Amino acid sequence: MDEVINRSSTIARELKTGSGAEVGMQVLKESQSSGTVGDIYVDDPRMTCRNVNVYYGDKQAIFDIDLDIAKHQVISMIGPSGCGKSTFLRCLNRMNDTIDICKVTGQIKMEGQDIYDGGLDVVPLRASVGMVFQKPNPFPKSIYDNIGYGPRIHGLNDNKDHLDEIVETSLKKAGLWEEVKDRLDHPGTGLSGGQQQRLCIARAIAVSPEVILMDEPCSALDPIATAKIEELIDELRENYTIAIVTHAMQQAARVSQRTAYFHLGKLIEVGETDQIFTAPRHRLTEDYITGRFG
Amino acid sequence: MNKQQQQQHERSMSRVEKGLARRYRQERNFKRLGLGAILMGLLFVSFLFISIFANGYTAFQQTFVKLDVFYDPEVIAPVGETDPDVLSAGHYGGLVKATMRELFPSVTNRRDKKKLYGLISTGAAFQIRERVMQDPSVIGQRESIWVPADDDVDMLIKGHIDLSLPESDRRIKDDQLSWIQGMQEDGRVEKRFNTTFFAAGDSREPELSGIKGAAVGSFFTLLICLAISFPVGVAAAVYLEEVAPKNRWTDLIEVNINNLAAVPSIVFGLLGLAVFINFFGLPRSVPLVGGLVLALMTLPTIIIASRVALKSVPPSIREAALGVGASPMQTITHHVLPLALPGMLTGTIIGMAQALGETAPLLMIGMVAFIVDIPGGAMDPSAVLPVQIYLWADSPERAFVERTSAAIMVLLVFLISMNLLAVWLRKKFERRW
Ligand SMILES: Nc1ncnc2c1ncn2[C@@H]1O[C@H](COP(=O)(O)OP(=O)(O)O)[C@@H](O)[C@H]1O
Ligand SMILES: [Mg+2]
Numbered sequence: 073m074d075e076v077i078n079r080s081s082t083i084a085r086e087l088k089t090g091s092g093a094e095v096g097m098q099v100l101k102e103s104q105s106s107g108t109v110g111d112i113y114v115d116d117p118r119m120t121c122r123n124v125n126v127y128y129g130d131k132q133a134i135f136d137i138d139l140d141i142a143k144h145q146v147i148s149m150i151g152p153s154g155c156g157k158s159t160f161l162r163c164l165n166r167m168n169d170t171i172d173i174c175k176v177t178g179q180i181k182m183e184g185q186d187i188y189d190g191g192l193d194v195v196p197l198r199a200s201v202g203m204v205f206q207k208p209n210p211f212p213k214s215i216y217d218n219i220g221y222g223p224r225i226h227g228l229n230d231n232k233d234h235l236d237e238i239v240e241t242s243l244k245k246a247g248l249w250e251e252v253k254d255r256l257d258h259p260g261t262g263l264s265g266g267q268q269q270r271l272c273i274a275r276a277i278a279v280s281p282e283v284i285l286m287d288e289p290c291s292a293l294d295p296i297a298t299a300k301i302e303e304l305i306d307e308l309r310e311n312y313t314i315a316i317v318t319h320a321m322q323q324a325a326r327v328s329q330r331t332a333y334f335h336l337g338k339l340i341e342v343g344e345t346d347q348i349f350t351a352p353r354h355r356l357t358e359d360y361i362t363g364r365f366g
Numbered sequence: 367m368n369k370q371q372q373q374q375h376e377r378s379m380s381r382v383e384k385g386l387a388r389r390y391r392q393e394r395n396f397k398r399l400g401l402g403a404i405l406m407g408l409l410f411v412s413f414l415f416i417s418i419f420a421n422g423y424t425a426f427q428q429t430f431v432k433l434d435v436f437y438d439p440e441v442i443a444p445v446g447e448t449d450p451d452v453l454s455a456g457h458y459g460g461l462v463k464a465t466m467r468e469l470f471p472s473v474t475n476r477r478d479k480k481k482l483y484g485l486i487s488t489g490a491a492f493q494i495r496e497r498v499m500q501d502p503s504v505i506g507q508r509e510s511i512w513v514p515a516d517d518d519v520d521m522l523i524k525g526h527i528d529l530s531l532p533e534s535d536r537r538i539k540d541d542q543l544s545w546i547q548g549m550q551e552d553g554r555v556e557k558r559f560n561t562t563f564f565a566a567g568d569s570r571e572p573e574l575s576g577i578k579g580a581a582v583g584s585f586f587t588l589l590i591c592l593a594i595s596f597p598v599g600v601a602a603a604v605y606l607e608e609v610a611p612k613n614r615w616t617d618l619i620e621v622n623i624n625n626l627a628a629v630p631s632i633v634f635g636l637l638g639l640a641v642f643i644n645f646f647g648l649p650r651s652v653p654l655v656g657g658l659v660l661a662l663m664t665l666p667t668i669i670i671a672s673r674v675a676l677k678s679v680p681p682s683i684r685e686a687a688l689g690v691g692a693s694p695m696q697t698i699t700h701h702v703l704p705l706a707l708p709g710m711l712t713g714t715i716i717g718m719a720q721a722l723g724e725t726a727p728l729l730m731i732g733m734v735a736f737i738v739d740i741p742g743g744a745m746d747p748s749a750v751l752p753v754q755i756y757l758w759a760d761s762p763e764r765a766f767v768e769r770t771s772a773a774i775m776v777l778l779v780f781l782i783s784m785n786l787l788a789v790w791l792r793k794k795f796e797r798r799w
Contacts, residue, residue, distance in 0.1 A: 170688060172612060198691035205689070209682035211701060221700070222690035272686070279690055 109354045110343035114142040114330075118283060118313040119164060124178035126159050126168065126337075133159045137178075137339045139332060141283070146305060146314040148324035148345070151334035152360065157317040160334070161285050164315065165201035166194050182283075199226055202276030206288040208268035210260030210275070215252050218260040218271055219243060222279035238278055245311075246274035247304050266297025273304065277312075284308065286316040290323065302327050321361055325349050333357045418778070422771025428560035428573060429520040430512040431486060431549060433465045435494060437505045442498060445506045453499050458491040462513070470545055481542055487514040489562075489574045514562065515555070517572040517765035519546060523557060526764055537764075563772065567740045568749060568757070572765030575758075577773050579740045583653055583733075583748030584722060584780075590657020590744055591664060591721050596714050598661075599668030603710070606669070607676040608698050627666035634663045635730025643731060650732030651747040659727045664717035671713020675706035708795035715788040719781050725752040751777045 117140040126134035134156045141147055141164075149157045159168065166187060168174040180187050187197050199222070210218050219239040222228075229235035239256070243249040248270045252263070260271050269289055276284055286305070290298040305314060305327045318324050324331050325345060332342040333356070341354040352358040439445050441464075442456035463483050467473070473482050490513035497511065498504060514520075518537045521527050523546075533540050549555050567579030610616045638659035642648045648655050679702050687697040728734070734753050741748035749757070751773065758770040 165689070167685070167688065170684070195691045195693055198689060203685075203689040205682060205685055207682055209680075209686040211683065211686060212705065221687075221692075225690075225692055225696055225700075275686075275690060 108138065108339045109341040109357075110348075112138045112140060112339075112342055114140045114145075116143050117141060118143045118182065120179075120181045121163070122179045122181075124160070124163060124176065124180060126156070126163060127175045127177075128171070129173040133337050134163070135337045139339060139342060141313060141315055142330065143313050144309055144311075145330060146309050146316060146328040147330040147332060148328035149315065149317045149332045149334060150319070150321060150324050150360070151340075153319065155334040156337040157334050158287050159337075160339075161287055161315060161317050162203075164283065164285055165198050165203055167198075167203060169194060195226075199279045200281050201283045201285060202279065202281035204269070204272050204276055204284065204286040204289045207292050208265055208272055210263070210268050210271050212259060212261050214257045215243075215260045215263070215271060216256040218275050219278045222275060226279055228279065242274040242278040243271075245277050245308070246270045247300065247307075248274055264297070266293050266300060269293060269297070269301060270304065273301075273308075277308075281312065283313045283315065286314065288317055288319060291319065298323070321349070333360060335360070415778075418771050418774050422768055422773075422775050424524050424526075425563060425768040425772035426560050427524075427557045428562065429515040429523045430556050430558050431515045431519075432510055432512050432554040432556070433462065433486070433490070434468075434508060434510050435461055435465050436468075436508045437461070437494075437498060438464070439506050442505055443502075446502075447505065448502050450499060453502060454495060456495065456498070458495045458498075459488075461494055462486055462490045470548070478541065481539060482545060485516055485519050485542060485545065487516050487573045488571060489514050512556070512558070514573045517763060520573055521764050522546065523555065524768075526768075563769070567738045568736060568754065569738060572761075572763050572769060575766075575769060577751070577754065577776055579737060580749040580751045580754035580773070581776070583656075583737075583741050584750040586653035586741060586744045586748065587656040587660060587728075587750055588718055588722060590654055591660040592714070592718060594658065594661035595664045595668050595717065599665050599714070600672050600710055602665075603669045603672030603676060604698060604703070607673050608694070608702065623666050623669055627670060630726075631663055631724055632726040632730060634659050635727030637662065638727060639730050649745065649747070651735045651737070652745050653741065653748055653750075654744040655731050656728050656733050656750065657744065659731055660721040660724060663724065663727060664714075664721050667717040667720065668710070668714050671716070672706065672710040675709025675713065676702060678709065679705045708791055712788045712792050715784050715791070719784045719788075722780060722784070723752055723777065725756055728753055729756075751780070 119141040121137055121139045124134060124137040125132060137160060149161065151157055162168045163176050163180060168176055176188060182201070185192065211221065216239055219242050220235050223235060223238050229238055240249060243252065248267060251267060260268065263271060290301050293301065302323060305316065308314060316328065328345045330342065331345045331348040333340045333348065335356050341348065341352060341357040348357065349361060352361060438461060441460050443452050447453060466482050466486060467479070470482060473479055493513050494511070522538050527536060527538055529536070546555065562574060563576045565578055566574060566576030569575035606616060606619065638655060642655045642658055643650060683701050683705065684697055687701045692700065728750055733748070733750055734757065735747060735749070736757070737747050737749050739746070755770055755773045755777065758766045758773060
C-alpha cells in the first residue's frame with residue numbers, strides 16, 4: 073500500500089518537474105523493470121545485473137534489481153542499514169556462495185559472461201572482481217605475504233623478482249609503499265587501521281582485478297585515514313571499476329560518479345551522483361538524503 | 367518538594383542504604399566462598415603431592431652392600447676363557463654365597479646360612495656375571511664391588527621396619543640385624559642413587575624392578591595413539607566444520623561425537639578387545655592395540671577441541687582469502703588451519719595426557735600382564751605407567767609401596783610437562799591480530 077502511494081507521489085512530482093518525454097520514458101521503464109527511478113543502463117557497462125533476487129532461506133533480502141555498472145567509474149550504494157546493500161554487493165563476486173542459506177536468482181553478467189553460470193569457476197571471478205571489507209582484515213602474515221598471496225595462488229608471478237615487483241606496484245597504487253617499504257617483513261596486522269585497509273586494497277589490486285567491491289571500507293577508520301582512502305578511490309577509478317557501499321552520504325557524494333539508493337531490498341533510484349544529491353526524484357531518496365530517516 | 371514527598375524520599379533512601387549493606391555482605395560472602403573453594407582445592411592438591419612425595423622419594427635411593435668377590439676360576443671358568451657361552455653359564459650365585467660365608471665365618475648352620483644369603487639381592491649374581499662377561503681377565507682375582515641389598519635390608523636401612531615388633535612378625539630377624547650392623551660398622555653398607563629404578567623393567571624383586579619398561583611401553587602406546595588420533599581427529603573436525611553441509615546427518619554425527627566423549631573409558635577397552643584382538647587377531651598386551659584403543663578414546667576430545675579452534679578463526683580471515691580468489695581448500699590449508707593449529711595442538715596434548723593416565727581400557731586388552739623385558743617396538747608385550755602403578759600398588763612387599771609412589775611421581779612429571787607444553791604452545795602461537 074505504502075509502496076503504491078510512494079510510487080504515485082513520485083510520478084506526480086515528476087510530472088511537475090520533468091519534461092513530458094522524460095516522464096514518458098520513466099513510466100515505460102518502470103513498466104518493464106522493477107520500478108527503479110533513474111537510468112539503470114549505461115553505454116559501456118562492465119557488469120550488468122538483471123532481475124536479481126536474493127533469499128536468505130525463506131526471507132527475501134533483494135527484490136528484482138536491475139543495474140548496470142559502468143567502466144572506470146565509482147558507483148556508490150547508499151541506503152538505510154539492513155536494506156541489502158552488502159547483500160547486493162556480495163552478489164557481484166559471488167561471495168554470497170559462502171553462506172549456505174543464501175540463494176541468488178537472476179542474471180549478473182560481466183563482459184557478457186554470466187557469472188552465475190554453472191560452468192564458471194568462482195576462483196577467476198574473484199580474481200577479477202576483488203573485494204575490500206568493512207573491517208580491515210589483513211592476513212596475520214607479513215605485509216609482503218599479504219600482497220603476494222593472491223598472485224602466488226593464481227600463478228601470476230613468473231619468479232621472485234616479478235613478485236617483488238607486483239608487491240611494490242600494488243603498494244604504490246594503494247599509496248602505502250612509502251610508509252611500509254622498509255618493513256615489508258613486518259606483520260600486516262601491526263599497521264594502523266587506515267594502513268591495514270590500504271593494505272587490503274593493495275592485496276585486492278595485486279591480482280589485477282577489473283572491478284573492486286568495497287563494503288563500507290571506511291566505517292572503522294578515523295577521518296584522516298578515511299580521507300586518504302577516499303583520495304585513493306578517486307585515483308583507482310582510472311584503472312578499475314569500483315562499487316562502494318557506504319552509509320556516509322558525504323562520502324558517496326565525494327567519491328562516486330553514480331549513486332544507487334536502496335530501500336528494503338529494492339533499488340529505489342539510481343543516477344548521476346550530483347543529480348541524486350541535488351535533485352532526487354523519488355521521495356524515499358529525498359527523505360533519506362535530507363536525513364529524515366536512515 | 368512538599369513534606370510528604372520529602373518523607374517518602376527519605377524512607378526509600380534508608381531502605382536502599384539498608385539493602386546496600388546486605389548487598390555488600392552478599393558480595394563479600396560470595397568472594398569468601400570462591401576463595402575458600404580455591405584454597406580447599408589447593409589444600410587437597412598439596413596434600414596429594416606431599417603424601418606422594420613423602421612416600422616415594424626414598425625409592426630414588428637403594429641400599430648397596432660392598433662385597434669382596436673372589437672370581438673363582440673353579441666356579442666360573444678357567445683363567446683365560448673368553449667364550450661368552452661358557453662365561454655366562456658360570457654359577458655366580460655361588461660366588462655371592464661364598465663371599466658372604468667368608469664375611470661371616472661364624473655362620474655354619476644351614477638355616478642361618480640361608481638367612482645370611484637373603485641379605486643380598488639375587489640381582490648381585492647377575493651383576494657379577496655382567497662384570498665377568500665384560501672383562502674376563504678378572505677371573506682368578508679378588509675385587510670389591512657394590513651390589514644391591516635385598517629389599518628387606520633396604521627397608522630396614524630406610525627405617526621402614528618397626529624393630530619394636532616381636533621377631534616372628536618381622537621380615538628382618540635378630541641375627542640378620544646383627545650381621546647388617548656388623549657390615550655397617552665395616553662401612554660396607556651405603557645408600558646410593560637408584561639407577562635400576564630408571565633403567566630396568568618390572569621384576570618380582572622390588573630392588574631389581576624399574577619403571578623403564580612401563581615408560582617405554584607408554585611411549586609406544588602414545589605414539590600409536592597420536593599417530594592415529596591427531597590426523598583423523600583434525601581431518602574429521604575440518605570436514606565437519608568447513609566442508610560438510612549443515613543438515614540432520616551432520617547434527618546427528620555431532621551429537622554422537624559429544625556422546626562418545628562421555629563414554630566411560632573401560633567401554634573402549636571392551637570395544638578394543640572385541641575388535642582388534644578377537645576380530646582382527648592382534649596380539650594381547652601390545653602397545654599397538656593399546657594405542658588403537660586410546661586413539662578411539664581420545665578422538666572425540668581432539669575432534670571437539672579442533673572444531674572449537676576452527677570456529678574461533680575469525681570469519682574475516684576466510685572472507686579475505688576467498689575474496690582474493692583462494693579456493694575453499696586453499697582457504698582452509700593456507701589460512702584457517704595454521705591459525706587453528708595451536709588450539710588443535712593444545713587439545714591434542716590434553717587428550718594425550720588423558721590417554722597417558724588411562725588404565726581401565728588397557729586392563730581389558732591385557733596390558734596388565736607381568737612383563738620384565740623392556741619393549742623394543744609397538745608389537746612387543748609391554749606395560750604402561752598407570753598399569754605399572756596399579757600392579758605395584760597391589761604387591762605386598764613394603765618396598766613396592768615407595769616404588770608405587772615414585773612411579774606416580776614419574777607419571778605426574780610427564781603429565782605436568784605435557785600440560786606445560788600445551789600452555790606454552792598456546793602462549794607462543796596466541797593469535798596476534
Ligand atoms: N548471513 C545472513 N543470513 C540471514 N540474513 C541475512 C544475512 N546477511 C544479511 N541478512 C539479511 O539481509 C538483509 C540485508 O542485509 P545487508 O545486505 O547486510 O544490509 P546492509 O548492508 O544494507 O546493511 C537484512 O535484513 C539482513 O538481516
Ligand atoms: Mg552492510
